[in-house]
Amino acid sequence: xxxxxxxxxxxxxxxxxxxxxxxxxxxxxxxxxxxxxxxxxxxxxxxxxxxxxxxxxxxxxxxxxxxxxxxxxxxxxxxxxxxxxxxxxxxxxxxxxxxxxxxxxxxxxxxxxxxxxxxxxxxxx
Numbered sequence: 001x002x003x004x005x006x007x008x009x010x011x012x013x014x015x016x017x018x019x020x021x022x023x024x025x026x027x028x029x030x031x032x033x034x035x036x037x038x039x040x041x042x043x044x045x046x047x048x049x050x051x052x053x054x055x056x057x058x059x060x061x062x063x064x065x066x067x068x069x070x071x072x073x074x075x076x077x078x079x080x081x082x083x084x085x086x087x088x089x090x091x092x093x094x095x096x097x098x099x100x101x102x103x104x105x106x107x108x109x110x111x112x113x114x115x116x117x118x119x120x121x122x123x124x125x
Contacts, residue, residue, distance in 0.1 A: 044080055044096040052102040052125040053092040056109060058118040062086035065118075072112050073105060091120075 059065035066086040073082035073091070078099025084091045093105050106120040 042078075044078070048096045048098050049080065049094060050097040050125060051092065051094045052105060052123060053090060054102070054106060054109075054123040055089055055121045056084065056091050056118055057089060057121065059084075059086055059089060065113075069109055069112055069118065072108055076100060076105075076108065079105075 056069060059069070066084040069091065070082050070084040073079055073084075073093055076095075078096035080094040080096070082091070082093045091109065093100075095105065102123050102125045106123060109118055109120050112118055
């Protein structure tokens with residue numbers, strides 16, 4: 001009986017090892033493919049550059065909230081640069097006005113997280 005359990009345990013361990021190894025290989029291939037091909041942003045014509053700044057209420061920390069909002073804005077199509085100052089509760093975004101608008105940027109900020117945490121006000125462009 002113990003011999004059968006031992007054989008079963010070895011076979012099960014072998015299957016787990018092989019199954020996990022294949023999964024790890026797939027994951028590392030997809031991660032390396034993503035790392036090799038960074039997203040290149042299009043150059044924005046000087047005539048189309050616009051800057052908007054607005055207050056962001058509801059942030060509780062600089063590393064979590066402010067950085068998350070900053071990253072969400074930075075990856076948007078047409079956004080050249082986005083900064084969020086936690087202490088001043090101020091977001092400043094430089095963007096292509098033919099692709100984005102201050103209203104679309106504020107909607108992205110308000111949708112970040114659970115959609116209820118961050119409130120945008122005092123939009124200036």
